[in-house]
Amino acid sequence: MVVKKPENETQNKIQEELKQEILLKEQKKEYHSLKFWKIENQVKQSLKEQKTDDTLRDITIWALVLWSSDVHYEVFEDYVVVRFRIDWVLVDIFRITLKEYKSILERLKYASGLKLNITDIPQDGKYSMVIEDRDIDVRISTLPVWDAENVVCRILDNTKSVVDFDDLWFFWTTKRILERAISRKNGMVLVTGPTGSGKTTTLYTILAKLNTRDKKIITLEDPIEYTMDWIIQSEVNEKKGFTFHSWLRAILRQDPDIIMVWEIRDKDTLETATQASLTWHLVLSTLHTKSAAETLDRIVNMWLKPYIIASALDTIVAQRLVRKICPHCKREKEKTPEEQAIVEAMMKDIGMSIRPAKNIKLYEWAGCEKCNHSWYSWRLGIYEIISLTHKLREMIRAEANTDDIIAESRNGDLITMKEDWILKAIKGYTTIEEILRVI
Ligand SMILES: [Zn+2]
Known part of the structure; x- marks a missing residue:
């Protein structure tokens, strides 16, 4: 199919519309994995047994397994969401009750040397762990919200090998x-x-x-x-x-x-x-x-x-x-005429010949x-x-x-x-x- 090359303005409009569509899709996209269930079960189990030390360790291990850079604890009115930042994007992993969160928060603050009784100003600290011979440092920072505290943990893997x-x-x-x-x-x-x-x-x-x-x-x-x-x-x-x-x-x-x-x-x-x-x-x-x-x-x-x-x-x-x-x-997918036009426009933009554009493959979910x-x-x-x-x-x-x-x-x-x-x-x-x- 021959696609008429859009004029610059139309082309920008199509790009902008497509971008909005993509951002919307991205927002609606649900990340899920059987691993998330596993983490949730493990965490809830250790909380039930009041082994908060294990809870913290499990969350840290799983964050490493999923290659997350940060763990976020976000407090809402009736529950708390635990999210990991994976490949740049925040992913909801599981939810816990406010009561469950209270035990985790206390353990986090205790492990990081923060003052337990201070809840109305931001604090920052660090806890360390050795996980399978790897020295892991976790920098934590708290932020007072509602009548609780949000926590973000940055995971620093000291033994992570440097990329070649x-x-x-x-x-x-x-x-x-x-x-x-x-x-x-x-x-x-x-x-x-x-x-x-x-x-x-x-x-x-x-x-x-x-x-x-x-x-x-x-x-x-x-x-x-x-x-x-x-x-x-x-x-x-x-x-x-x-x-x-x-x-x-x-x-x-x-x-x-x-x-x-x-x-x-x-x-x-x-x-x-x-x-x-x-x-x-x-x-x-x-x-x-x-x-x-x-x-x-x-x-x-x-x-x-x-x-x-x-x-x-x-x-x-x-x-x-x-x-x-x-x-x-x-998985390879069929390009729509709009997508084809965008590929061509982009190639033209950087001074490439658009001849190979029809051979360029796009991939799908x-x-x-x-x-x-x-x-x-x-x-x-x-x-x-x-x-x-x-x-x-x-x-x-x-x-x-x-x-x-x-x-x-x-x-x-x-x-x-x-x-x-x-x-x-x-x-x-x-x-x-x-x-x-x-x-
Ligand atoms: Zn895949």
Whole structure:
């Protein structure tokens, strides 16, 4: 069937309508799994036997089994919902009564060193567990609501192995750019993105690749999420009056080759990190910005003089995580004319020939126990990498406009996040729906 190519406006309208439809479907989607029943039964049983120690342990174990990053306890008028964040999305696992929750809450607060009698102000703490030889730290924070407290637990698996560089889902051009940047003796590599965009994974993976005995690598983190052999990892203690910036200066006096600063939060930290880069250190850090363009805008226009950045900065990686299609239950589907039009429009958008568009497959919901009937399973990185060439540095020094800088990098190696996205959807790693959901 030949589909008439929609005009830009119609095309945007179709994309917007489809996006709304997808978001609606996403909201209605019910994740379910036999495992959820199992967790519920186990938890209710241990609560009945008043073994709250076991309850907490079971919930933590199951959160790890389901690869969740957080456990949420949400209090409503007559019940409490326990939810896990799995692959980016919050999933209701089971409900408990307020009375049952009271026992769990007391155990959580006791285990994390929180004051049991304080219920009207937020508190934060941490409990640790060893589960099958793995050291698990759980950071908990409470928030007073109704006449109870909501709790969110962030699970930090200290023994989680670092992802291999080749498993970060870089296309080879992007990978080559990044490999080149981190093989240098100095320079600054910034990994940027919102919370949950996988910056930590990328940074630790880079560190693992650089970790050889002939170099001294020191990190400044908050908190330390993975521990790594040979790398000197430090955790800033702001409560004792140290700032990221003062701690970083102390690190520089330790004669490092490579420094990883978890996050550049202010001008002072950026200034010190920049100096480190200019005095022959490789500096790795993250910034909370959405794209490479926004990063340039932020640091050049707000924080530092363009000529300093032009010399100190080497590479910006902007990234997001999208869900990957579950390989166990993905099923090819027939494209609707609208979907076909969108695929073509997207390909055209990134300058690809639309000829192969009709061969591009889309996949649909099947659902299996492996992905908890979510259809998606695990996540995959989408990247945009700008490496500063001589020409780009000149442009930054001359205070060129960010759009022009981005346009110039597109003449070179830059693949934008959108291009990376579309290429990965076309290859069947993720879906068009997921792209529209996250964009
Ligand atoms: Zn599946």
